[in-house]
Amino acid sequence: MNLRVILADDHPFVLLGVRAALEMHAGVTIVGEAVTPGSLIKLLQGTPCDVLVTDLTMPEVSGAVDDGLDLVRRIRCAWPLLRIVVMTALTNTEILRAIVSDGVVSTLSKMETTDELWQAIEASSKGEVYVGRSVVEALAKPGDEACDPSPVLPLSRKQAEVIRMFVRGLSIPEIAVELGCHSRTVSRQKREAMTKLGVTNDPGLFAYIRAHGVMLVKSHS
Template identity: 30%
Template sequence: MTVRVLVVDDHPLYREGIRSAVRAMTGIEVVGEAVDGDDAVRQARDLAPDVVLMDLHMPGTNGVDATRALRAADPRTAVLALTMLDDDQAISAALRAGASGYLLKGAGRAEIERAIVGVAEGGMVVGDGIAARVRQWFSAGSDASPAMPFPSLTGREREVLGLAAHGLTNAAIARRLSLSEKTVRNNVSNVFAKLGVATRSAAVAKARDAGLGVGPL
């Protein structure tokens, strides 16, 4: 049986490299390529791949949101995250969204091939670089997994970030939380500093990659 793979990544050169690598694998074929999360959902609906190789950090609909949508639409489609993001929040968000595997982009062809076959057969596969962390979460119990993203943030800062990730302006956040706009601006500034970002869009991108700002308000 041939494993049908959809490659999702916004970088053309990386897509080309992955396509070439997968085409050289025995029993695996690339049936399509998508440039972002929305494109991935559309193509998965039309192509019905066995496995989606999913980048996480993409413009528009990110890989976490796309994974959640794909799994909801067809649980038979396995998602294998293939990303540069190696922080606990991104790993947790992808797995909670329904990804069956998580690899870093530095993975070799043999590791990617094993992971594709593994998730296609219904298994859970994580790369060598993160396997120890995932084992630790499960061995310590579910409460040990990083369900709370960005632990350096206060509860209020995380709440503000989550609302910003939903697209709310500072004024709208202030009204929703019964705060002054100045207080919201201060919280946003603190979030920028703690996340190491300089713009709201960068903070929102990190938040959504970690699973904040998804679902209903």
């Protein structure tokens, strides 16, 4: 077997660990690595490969290239023969279900073992779709027991403004300057918005907004 693999993740230590694990398998060659959606697209344009192993959330500061589901769909459209394995730390079942329902992309949690990652890569190289055990278990649970945090609620205008600026790459202080308010106010609005969206960290926030956009309430509170 001569399997060419590209790795993409915005955390260098993750790339290092995955590379070390995969290079233990005979016939596997890591032909490139990327840490942003833009660098991944550029790499794919000039580097033939068989399987792409990519994180789902790699925010691009410039906003020039979307990450999340939009990035996966773009890659599938441009390179239809490329097999894709998505690794994610997300537990939001709406997002996981959106990936799995694609029916083409293999998906597994970053909590899985490297052995399971290899199974996903091997299955994908054969044209099969692999779904990791943790993802299967999350999607099999009833709604109130699933990995989704709290129910998704609409955002206020101020919360939506903060989130939109944040996912475009602006920092909390920069958003405060843009909105003419204190950084503590921006942090509070961001925290409240994340609670409403049911996400607990920034990668989850980026992935949710890329997948679903921002839902506003009619009130301007």
